Amino acid sequence: MNREETLLENVQKVQAALCASCRKAGRRPEEVTLLAVTKYAQDAEVLFLLRQGLIKHVGESRVQQALLRWTRPDFAAFPTVKHLIGHLQHNKAAKAARFFDFIDSLDDFSTACLVDKHIQPGRQVRGLVQIKLTSRDTQSGLPLGQARELAKQLRSLSRLKVCGYMAIAPQGADPHELKAFFEPIKKAFDEDFSPKEERYLSLGMSEDFTVAVEAGSTLPRIGSKLFA
Numbered sequence: 001m002n003r004e005e006t007l008l009e010n011v012q013k014v015q016a017a018l019c020a021s022c023r024k025a026g027r028r029p030e031e032v033t034l035l036a037v038t039k040y041a042q043d044a045e046v047l048f049l050l051r052q053g054l055i056k057h058v059g060e061s062r063v064q065q066a067l068l069r070w071t072r073p074d075f076a077a078f079p080t081v082k083h084l085i086g087h088l089q090h091n092k093a094a095k096a097a098r099f100f101d102f103i104d105s106l107d108d109f110s111t112a113c114l115v116d117k118h119i120q121p122g123r124q125v126r127g128l129v130q131i132k133l134t135s136r137d138t139q140s141g142l143p144l145g146q147a148r149e150l151a152k153q154l155r156s157l158s159r160l161k162v163c164g165y166m167a168i169a170p171q172g173a174d175p176h177e178l179k180a181f182f183e184p185i186k187k188a189f190d191e192d193f194s195p196k197e198e199r200y201l202s203l204g205m206s207e208d209f210t211v212a213v214e215a216g217s218t219l220p221r222i223g224s225k226l227f228a
């Protein structure tokens with residue numbers, strides 16, 4: 001198989017697994033949006049999947065790297081929805097506000113306010129508050145209670161529209177442990193964001209997205225399973 005055939009097969013496998021998880025959980029596949037994480041992918045690989053019309057929501061970890069790639073004319077020609085999934089530093093807030101459609105990693109009130117301030121008039125940026133699931137200091141995000149508090153505080157912003165939660169599960173957790181991590185987040189999500197409004201719950205990466213979708217994720221973030 002050549003590289004393009006491999007990429008096509010990867011996408012098909014991921015989509016089939018997403019559908020199977022939806023079926024298992026009694027959910028409709030349309031409720032789930034694939035967020036393709038492109039941070040490790042080569043330009044040619046990403047362009048190939050864009051040309052095939054197979055990816056629309058794309059995620060990058062770093063502001064500067066995302067700008068370099070997605071402002072190039074060959075990338076900018078595609079109508080993508082761009083997500084920042086990595087930690088947002090205060091000094092990158094203005095740049096991020098002007099470029100991304102979604103900031104999925106909000107965990108700080110003053111940075112979020114700075115983003116809101118720099119979004120161009122007439123434009124809206126969606127924001128998710130990141131929940132921290134481990135006590136490791138290196139992970140960004142907030143413990144669930146504080147994350148819910150921040151989501152409530154940010155409701156007053158108008159250009160940055162907070163509409164859900166994001167979380168990264170600990171590596172190596174088994175499906176049973178993963179369910180235990182995801183369940184309280186899904187419960188908080190349902191209490192804090194009504195199904196009648198636009199809302200997103202971003203749980204699951206390459207290694208755990210099937211469990212995450214069964215637990216209610218609407219926006220799994222998948223990198224290595226697509227670009228392996």
Ligand SMILES: *Cc1c(COP(=O)(O)O)cnc(C)c1O
Nearest residue numbers: 037085205206207221222223224
């Ligand atoms: C890199 C990254 C992903 C994708 O991880 P894979 O295991 O390659 O699917 C998802 N979410 C975040 C926040 C990431 O930084």
